[in-house]
Amino acid sequence: MSDARDVVRRHVLRFTGEVTARSLIGIAGGVALAAATLSLDRTLGWTAAVPTENARAVSGALLGGVLTIAVFTLWMRTVVVGLASGQISPRVVSSYLDDRFQRAITGWMVGALTYLTAVALLLPADIEGGVPLLSGTLALLSGVAALVALLAAMRHAVHSLAPPHLIRRLADRANERVASPRLPDDPLPEVMPDPLELRHLRSQSMGWIREVDYASITAHLPAGGVALLPLAIGDFVAPGETLLLFDDEMNDHDHDAIRAAIVIDRTRDTAADLAFAIQQLVDVVQHALGPNSNDTSTAYEALVHLRAVLHGVLRRGRASGCHRGSEDRMVVCTAGWEPADHLDAAVERLRGAVARDPVGTRSLMNTLKLLQHTAEEVGDGRSRQLLIAEQRRLEELAEIRQ
Numbered sequence: 001m002s003d004a005r006d007v008v009r010r011h012v013l014r015f016t017g018e019v020t021a022r023s024l025i026g027i028a029g030g031v032a033l034a035a036a037t038l039s040l041d042r043t044l045g046w047t048a049a050v051p052t053e054n055a056r057a058v059s060g061a062l063l064g065g066v067l068t069i070a071v072f073t074l075w076m077r078t079v080v081v082g083l084a085s086g087q088i089s090p091r092v093v094s095s096y097l098d099d100r101f102q103r104a105i106t107g108w109m110v111g112a113l114t115y116l117t118a119v120a121l122l123l124p125a126d127i128e129g130g131v132p133l134l135s136g137t138l139a140l141l142s143g144v145a146a147l148v149a150l151l152a153a154m155r156h157a158v159h160s161l162a163p164p165h166l167i168r169r170l171a172d173r174a175n176e177r178v179a180s181p182r183l184p185d186d187p188l189p190e191v192m193p194d195p196l197e198l199r200h201l202r203s204q205s206m207g208w209i210r211e212v213d214y215a216s217i218t219a220h221l222p223a224g225g226v227a228l229l230p231l232a233i234g235d236f237v238a239p240g241e242t243l244l245l246f247d248d249e250m251n252d253h254d255h256d257a258i259r260a261a262i263v264i265d266r267t268r269d270t271a272a273d274l275a276f277a278i279q280q281l282v283d284v285v286q287h288a289l290g291p292n293s294n295d296t297s298t299a300y301e302a303l304v305h306l307r308a309v310l311h312g313v314l315r316r317g318r319a320s321g322c323h324r325g326s327e328d329r330m331v332v333c334t335a336g337w338e339p340a341d342h343l344d345a346a347v348e349r350l351r352g353a354v355a356r357d358p359v360g361t362r363s364l365m366n367t368l369k370l371l372q373h374t375a376e377e378v379g380d381g382r383s384r385q386l387l388i389a390e391q392r393r394l395e396e397l398a399e400i401r402q
Contacts, residue, residue, distance in 0.1 A: 022107030030114025034135070038122055041132030048133045055131040059120040062143040066116060069146040070109035073153040077102060080157040088163055088298070089283040092170070101156050105149060112142045163298045167284060171305035173270050174277035178312040182233050182272065183336045184214050184323035192332070193226050198245035201255055203237045207264040210272050212333070216261035218325030220254040221246065225329055229262075229321075232335040234273035237264060244331075274313075275337060275345065281306040282346050286353040289360055296359055303360075306346065307367045314339045314374045314383060340383040343371065347390045355397050365394050 041047070077099075084093045119135050159165065209231050221227055228245040231237060243262055250258075270277040281302050288299035321333035347368070354360030368391050375383040 019103055019106060022103055023110045026107045026110030026112075027114045030111040030116075031118050033111075033138070034115050034118030034122060037135040037138055038119070038132055041134050044134075046133035048131050048136055050131050050136070055136060056120060056123060058136075059116060059123070059139055062139055063113065063116045063120065065143055066109070066112050066146040069150050070106075070113065073105055073109065073150050074102060076150070076153050077157045077161075080154075080161050084161045084163070084166070088166055089280070089287040092166065092280050092283055093161065099160065101153070101160075105153055108149065109146065112146055115139070115142055163284075163295075164301055167281070167298070167302050167305050170270075170277065170280050170284070170302075171309055174274065174281065174309040175312055177270070177272070177274040177277055178309065178316055181274075181316065181319055182212070183319035183321045183333055185319035186322045186324040186330075188320050188322045188332065189226055189330055193228065193245075193247055195228060195230075195245055198228065198247050199249070200242045201244040201246065201258060203239055203241050203243045203264070204259060205264040206238050207236070207266050208268045208273070209233050209235045209237060209262060210265040210269060211263040213261040213263075214323035214331055214333075215325065217244070217258050217331045218323055218329040220250065220257045220261075221325070221329040221331070222248040222250065223327040223329065224248075227331045229331055229333040230335050231262075232321075232333055232337065234268065234275045235335060275342065278306065278309060278313075278342055278346055281309065282349050285350060285360075289353045289357055296357065299353075299357075299360055300363055303350075303363050303367060307370060310339075310343060310346065310371055311374050313342050314371065314378055314380055317378065317380070338382065339375075339380055340386050343383055343386055347386075351390065351393060351397070354394075361394060361397065365391060368394070 081093050116139055119139050123131065123135075210233065212229065212233060217227065217229075225246060225248045227247070230242055230245065237243065244258055268276045270280060284302040285299045285306070288295040288302065316339075318336060318338045321336045323331050325331075347364075350364055354364045368387050372384055372387040372391075375381075375387060
């Protein structure tokens with residue numbers, strides 16, 4: 001398990017490598033296609049009755065047009081993101097500035113530009129009977145294809161960044177985290193060690209806990225050692241703060257290995273952090289019902305999707321947070337969130353957001369009642385009591401507003 005700098009470096013290298021590979025494939029494909037079409041034109045003798053000078057002028061115009069379209073195609077998503085930020089929280093929308101469609105378009109545009117450039121450069125100065133028919137036709141079709149790609153990019157940007165699609169994507173990502181919990185679930189030790197009697201392993205980095213390799217931590221504990229992890233994925237840690245509490249002495253090599261097993265990243269990531277994934281759905285509701293907005297449709301859609309995610313959280317419950325290794329080595333995460341913690345964090349913010357909107361208040365009340373039924377079904381008493389208390393607070397708010 002590498003540290004945060006390695007994670008960021010791999011992400012940058014993966015993105016750069018993918019874009020570079022697509023561009024190189026586009027360049028190679030454009031040159032190969034230009035050479036093939038010009039060779040085929042010479043073999044077949046197909047020409048069009050157009051002066052070579054005119055053909056060069058048209059090729060230059062097509063090259064400039066395709067280049068302009070390529071830039072506008074990539075810029076189009078930025079424009080749509082700016083428009084979408086009026087309906088969805090800018091923090092949420094900004095993470096969708098880049099996608100695979102844009103990278104694919106980049107490769108195709110590089111190929112089209114390379115083809116047009118190669119045809120213009122390889123076009124003979126004077127050809128008896130006109131210009132090569134096949135190469136000229138494909139050059140013209142490249143310009144038409146670029147225009148079609150621009151329309152496709154506009155449609156894709158609007159479609160993929162429309163509030164209903166963004167909300168569904170956020171909910172799907174949160175449900176993926178619910179379905180694949182990151183906490184271990186081995187039986188807890190019969191006697192938990194007293195944190196006041198344990199040694200502290202301090203953090204040397206600042207950032208968000210993104211991943212924890214429990215197996216690597218236990219492997220570096222002494223036989224029979226029990227360690228407490230007072231942080232969970234999604235928690236923020238500063239230099240000098242406690243990363244781990246342990247009961248037996250370890251050497252510097254073990255300390256470094258344990259620090260490396262706890263990946264600290266510069267930013268939060270919904271791919272690992274369930275609390276952050278839920279928070280983004282709450283952000284959508286708050287933004288849609290903010291003082292400068294009254295987008296009840298978006299708020300309602302985000303709220304019902306959030307309800308579906310919280311149903312899954314209640315049914316999953318909380319893992320023990322304990323990982324058992326060989327020779328009775330154990331590490332226990334003491335900071336993992338229970339379902340009631342997720343409910344409290346979400347509903348506390350939602351209550352303030354819907355206080356000004358009667359429709360939003362009724363929707364949230366219905367959400368709380370349905371979640372209460374699920375809490376009763378799974379026997380989660382703490383969540384049930386929290387949901388009942390929140391319903392009372394909403395009723396009090398409704399009475400005050402009346």
